[in-house]
Amino acid sequence: EPEVTQTPSHQVTQMGQEVILRCVPISNHLYFYWYRQILGQKVEFLVSFYNNEISEKSEIFDDQFSVERPDGSNFTLKIRSTKLEDSAMYFCASIWETQYFGPGTRLLVL
Amino acid sequence: GIQVEQSPPDLILQEGANSTLRCNFSDSVNNLQWFHQNPWGQLINLFYIPSGTKQNGRLSATTVATERYSLLYISSSQTTDSGVYFCAVPDAGNMLTFGGGTRLMVKP
Numbered sequence: 001e002p003e004v005t006q007t008p009s010h011q012v013t014q015m016g017q018e019v020i021l022r023c024v025p026i027s028n029h030l031y032f033y034w035y036r037q038i039l040g041q042k043v044e045f046l047v048s049f050y051n052n053e054i055s056e057k058s059e060i061f062d063d064q065f066s067v068e069r070p071d072g073s074n075f076t077l078k079i080r081s082t083k084l085e086d087s088a089m090y091f092c093a094s095i096w097e098t099q100y101f102g103p104g105t106r107l108l109v110l
Numbered sequence: 111g112i113q114v115e116q117s118p119p120d121l122i123l124q125e126g127a128n129s130t131l132r133c134n135f136s137d138s139v140n141n142l143q144w145f146h147q148n149p150w151g152q153l154i155n156l157f158y159i160p161s162g163t164k165q166n167g168r169l170s171a172t173t174v175a176t177e178r179y180s181l182l183y184i185s186s187s188q189t190t191d192s193g194v195y196f197c198a199v200p201d202a203g204n205m206l207t208f209g210g211g212t213r214l215m216v217k218p
Contacts, residue, residue: 033205043153043196045205056203089151098143098158099198099206104151 002026004102006092012108016081021105023075023092029100032075033093034067036060037104043091049075082109111201112137116209123187123216131182131212133197142173142180143206147194156182156195187216 005024013019025032034046047057049067064086066078079086087109092102113136123129133142141160145153157164157171159180164171168187173180184191194213198206 031204035206037151042210043198043206043208045201045207048203048205056205058205091153093206095204098141098155099204100155101145101153104153106151 004092004094004100006090006102006105008105009103010106010108012110013082015084015109019079019082019107021077021079021090021092021107023077023102024073025075025092025094026096026100027073029094029096031055031095032069033095033099034077035091035093035101037089037091038085039088046077046090079107082107084109112139112199112207114197114199114207114209116195116197116212118212119210120213121215123214125187125189125216125218127187127216128183128185129187129214131184131195131214133180133182133209135178135180135197135199137178139175139178139199141200142175143198144171144180144182145196145198146191147196147211149193153196184214187214189216189218192216 007022032049037043047061048055089104091104093099115134144156159171159173161175168185170183194211196211198208
């Protein structure tokens with residue numbers, strides 16, 4: 001069964017550093033999403049992406065965040081200057097009737 | 111936006127027991143998903159269930175869209191069922207709004 005993949009599985013970074021989280025959605029899916037889950041809390045929507053542009057974004061998705069689909073298969077989330085409160089699990093998802101979630105990247109900002 | 115509430119927030123079961131988890135949502139929806147988050151943090155799709163009832167092994171789910179709730183039944187629970195169960199419904203644009211989850215612990 002096709003699946004969404006994400007890399008890296010874990011990342012530790014220093015506050016103020018840039019991080020890029022990568023996702024490979026399922027190949028025939030057209031809508032892509034990033035979600036975030038702070039430890040012990042519920043999963044929150046960050047941004048959706050369709051036709052090579054952002055279609056919706058939440059209040060969390062401020063100027064420190066950006067998304068790209070650089071090569072037609074990968075889908076990336078960049079955090080320009082990480083803060084302690086960016087520590088969370090980040091999930092990528094793609095949709096074909098139902099949303100399929102990747103395994104997540106656990107980001108720890110020190 | 112749409113509000114999603116789950117109950118109970120925490121549940122402890124003895125292995126072999128049955129349980130029902132509830133998900134209430136504040137507005138009409140055209141689909142609903144149930145997920146199991148395992149101890150490694152992965153979100154596992156359990157059901158896509160906009161209405162009616164579906165069964166998969168020991169798990170089944172029922173959504174009554176007109177009354178804005180869904181139920182997840184776990185029968186003959188096993189320790190591997192432990193984890194957090196989330197329901198999620200789409201808001202405008204198909205982004206999912208998640209409930210707060212039910213944390214289930216199944217004791218041997």
